[in-house]
Amino acid sequence: MNLDNLLKVKTGFSSFRPGQKEIIQDVLSKKDVIALLPTGGGKSLCYQLPGYALDGSVVIVSPLLSLMEDQVQQLRSSGEKSVVALNSFLTFSEKEKLLTVDLNSFKYIFISPEMLQVDKWVMKLQSIQIDLFVVDEAHCVSQWGHDFRTDYLKLGAVKQLLGEPPTLALTATATKAVIQDIQLYLCLSAPLFHINSLDRPNIAMKVEEVTNNQEKKERLLDLATALKPPGIIYFSSRTKTEELYEYLSENGIIKVAYYHAGLSQEQRILIQQQFLMDQIDIICCTSAFGMGINKSNVRYVIHYHQPTQIESYVQEIGRAGRGGNQSIAILLKSKEDAKLPEFMIENELPDPAWASFIIRNLVNHYGEIEYLSKKQMRDWMEQQPENESHLRYLLFQLNEYMESHGKLTSSSLEQCTEAIQRKIDSRTSMKRSKLEELNHWTTTANCRRKELLLYFDEELLTTVEHCCDNCGVNIDRYTRKIHVTSNTTEELVTWEKVLKNIFWQEDEN
Numbered sequence: 001m002n003l004d005n006l007l008k009v010k011t012g013f014s015s016f017r018p019g020q021k022e023i024i025q026d027v028l029s030k031k032d033v034i035a036l037l038p039t040g041g042g043k044s045l046c047y048q049l050p051g052y053a054l055d056g057s058v059v060i061v062s063p064l065l066s067l068m069e070d071q072v073q074q075l076r077s078s079g080e081k082s083v084v085a086l087n088s089f090l091t092f093s094e095k096e097k098l099l100t101v102d103l104n105s106f107k108y109i110f111i112s113p114e115m116l117q118v119d120k121w122v123m124k125l126q127s128i129q130i131d132l133f134v135v136d137e138a139h140c141v142s143q144w145g146h147d148f149r150t151d152y153l154k155l156g157a158v159k160q161l162l163g164e165p166p167t168l169a170l171t172a173t174a175t176k177a178v179i180q181d182i183q184l185y186l187c188l189s190a191p192l193f194h195i196n197s198l199d200r201p202n203i204a205m206k207v208e209e210v211t212n213n214q215e216k217k218e219r220l221l222d223l224a225t226a227l228k229p230p231g232i233i234y235f236s237s238r239t240k241t242e243e244l245y246e247y248l249s250e251n252g253i254i255k256v257a258y259y260h261a262g263l264s265q266e267q268r269i270l271i272q273q274q275f276l277m278d279q280i281d282i283i284c285c286t287s288a289f290g291m292g293i294n295k296s297n298v299r300y301v302i303h304y305h306q307p308t309q310i311e312s313y314v315q316e317i318g319r320a321g322r323g324g325n326q327s328i329a330i331l332l333k334s335k336e337d338a339k340l341p342e343f344m345i346e347n348e349l350p351d352p353a354w355a356s357f358i359i360r361n362l363v364n365h366y367g368e369i370e371y372l373s374k375k376q377m378r379d380w381m382e383q384q385p386e387n388e389s390h391l392r393y394l395l396f397q398l399n400e401y402m403e404s405h406g407k408l409t410s411s412s413l414e415q416c417t418e419a420i421q422r423k424i425d426s427r428t429s430m431k432r433s434k435l436e437e438l439n440h441w442t443t444t445a446n447c448r449r450k451e452l453l454l455y456f457d458e459e460l461l462t463t464v465e466h467c468c469d470n471c472g473v474n475i476d477r478y479t480r481k482i483h484v485t486s487n488t489t490e491e492l493v494t495w496e497k498v499l500k501n502i503f504w505q506e507d508e509n
């Protein structure tokens with residue numbers, strides 16, 4: 001069957017979106033592929049469709065549990081039943097059962113990088129025919145692999161254990177350096193590149209300066225009242241999501257919820273589902289929400305706090321307008337919050353002095369790593385409670401160092417500590433320079449779209465009608481009410497439109 005027919009039969013879609021067919025052809029010719037398609041550009045199809053044409057299974061490495069659940073559900077609702085997600089959401093007995101069944105019976109197997117470090121799952125996967133190995137949201141290799149998700153850096157080794165299946169890396173946000181990291185850590189010796197435009201012309205961009213945080217709060221309320229939902233509002237801390245959720249609720253905003261990593265897994269899946277099903281209109285969240293989530297009708301994304309790099313910003317605003325509707329991304333800036341991103345960067349990796357203390361404690365008299373008892377772990381966590389990921393980071397770095405230098409002596413322990421501290425410093429300063437680039441973008445007087453794309457080495461070749469505040473953007477287009485002004489080309493108001501707006505439903509602008 002040719003690909004166009006396969007597309008129609010399996011998905012009901014009449015044609016491929018830009019880039020999809022070429023990527024799928026290369027995947028089916030068993031080449032390694034690194035593919036960039038914009039947010040909402042249809043990356044999932046690039047492994048789903050090959051799945052139907054290949055005999056064996058497709059293993060998809062996915063960064064988040066919520067994302068896996070979303071993708072499993074989508075596949076199931078499209079009629080594909082041979083799907084499974086191997087993650088911590090499975091109960092003990094489900095896991096035990098899966099270990100006894102033949103995984104070959106699953107066409108699509110979703111798994112996290114961490115589960116791929118567990119011997120029994122790797123052995124299980126070794127027993128089946130894997131025809132395609134996919135790393136979805138592959139920028140995570142570079143963005144998280146060096147910090148708190150170090151198992152991303154071990155995917156190349158895992159692939160070897162699985163017999164080097166052809167590999168497809170998918171992302172919507174990769175600079176040249178990130179692409180290099182993906183190639184290196186996934187051990188792709190001669191991959192084919194499909195670099196498509198990352199632009200999202202249906203998302204207008206706006207940066208608003210406010211004088212202080214009180215004004216920011218009030219502006220947020222104005223926007224949440226006026227803008228046509230659904231919307232996502234990003235904050236840099238869990239407490240702020242809750243605080244502003246309360247403020248909005250108390251001020252008449254209904255169908256609003258908050259979401260952050262401190263909620264239980266069940267609560268998170270529930271809120272995500274409610275948002276997907278339009279039972280919740282506005283979600284106040286940290287960056288823990290939204291990656292890869294396929295909700296087509298989000299109309300705005302507000303950043304109450306800015307992220308620390310352009311990649312994250314593009315990922316987060318990309319959750320708007322996935323169905324093609326006009327939507328808007330608004331970043332609120334206040335001088336009072338200027339230090340926050342810097343603070344976030346400093347917290348992402350261990351403090352060098354703490355690192356030195358921990359390293360000394362981790363290495364025993366024989367120069368080997370002493371794995372921690374639960375009590376030791378708890379004691380250390382109590383000293384700096386958020387630091388489980390820091391501890392994992394240090395263990396990873398220590399292991400790496402010992403792999404190349406052997407067991408440690410008292411003097412090499414010093415050198416090892418210094419080497420790790422240098423790594424922390426250089427990673428932190430790299431992040432600071434990424435923050436500088438985002439800060440520069442927020443203050444530019446040039447076209448924001450042009451500058452954003454330039455960051456990814458892409459040139460803006462078209463004129464976008466509703467582009468950015470620097471090119472001119474009318475926020476009224478995105479409000480619940482219809483505004484018809486004589487000097488715009490806005491469509492005529494029809495009674496259907498009026499009714500749709502009264503009931504806050506979609507219109508196709």
Ligand code: ADP
Pocket residue numbers: 013014015016017020037038039040041042043044045292293294296322
């Ligand atoms: P992303 O690139 O962000 O991963 P998804 O794979 O989640 O995007 O796809 C976004 C949406 O586009 C989904 O609803 C998907 O069904 C739809 N889609 C993908 N390919 C096509 C196509 N060729 N024609 C129509 N819709 C498509």
Ligand code: MG
Pocket residue numbers: 043044136292
């Ligand atoms: Mg996706």
